[in-house]
Amino acid sequence: MLQVNRSAAAGRLRRLLVVAAGSLVAVGSATVAPASAYAQAVPLPLPPLHEPGRSGDHLTVTVRDAGGGHDGTYELYCHPDGGDHPDVADACAALDRGTRWGKDTFAPVPKDTLCTMQYGGPATAHVTGTWAGRPVDARYDRGDGCQIGRWDRLVPVLPDLRQEGRA
Numbered sequence: 479m480l481q482v483n484r485s486a487a488a489g490r491l492r493r494l495l496v497v498a499a500g501s502l503v504a505v506g507s508a509t510v511a512p513a514s515a516y517a518q519a520v521p522l523p524l525p526p527l528h529e530p531g532r533s534g535d536h537l538t539v540t541v542r543d544a545g546g547g548h549d550g551t552y553e554l555y556c557h558p559d560g561g562d563h564p565d566v567a568d569a570c571a572a573l574d575r576g577t578r579w580g581k582d583t584f585a586p587v588p589k590d591t592l593c594t595m596q597y598g599g600p601a602t603a604h605v606t607g608t609w610a611g612r613p614v615d616a617r618y619d620r621g622d623g624c625q626i627g628r629w630d631r632l633v634p635v636l637p638d639l640r641q642e643g644r645a
Contacts, residue, residue: 534558535573537607537614541637544601548637554607569635576631577610584609584616584632587624594623603629603636 534557541549553561556570563569576583584605587593598620605616618636620626629636 535609540604565634598626
């Protein structure tokens with residue numbers, strides 16, 4: 479009886495192995511295709527978000543409607559300094575001076591703040607990237623006294639649009 483059970487078990491094992499091998503062949507043949515078949519379907523990898531070898535802070539600054547040659551998109555790297563921003567060293571130094579533990583350097587004006595009703599012009603800015611290890615996505619305008627002050631605190635990261643003779 480023991481002999482019969484071994485024989486039956488061996489038969490079941492053989493069938494299982496044949497089915498498993500057939501399944502592997504079917505799966506393997508379904509995925510085999512020339513590399514050229516995938517050239518159109520598989521997208522190329524995205525470039526890195528930062529320059530190779532750069533581990534510091536990186537901001538993209540986009541300025542619109544500022545006039546005077548200030549409009550454009552600039553890359554600013556700090557720690558180490560670099561990029562095509564017009565004033566890399568001073569911009570990085572200003573950001574370093576304005577960075578405080580527990581404070582968002584790029585925080586918007588609080589909603590209930592009373593602001594003077596003055597207009598600083600149509601300029602807008604959008605700052606994105608990473609600063610002090612945190613993501614940045616901040617928008618700036620000069621629509622009232624609070625917004626003008628917020629913009630001016632970020633000079634020279636943002637262009638200095640203050641009227642001459644006034645600080």
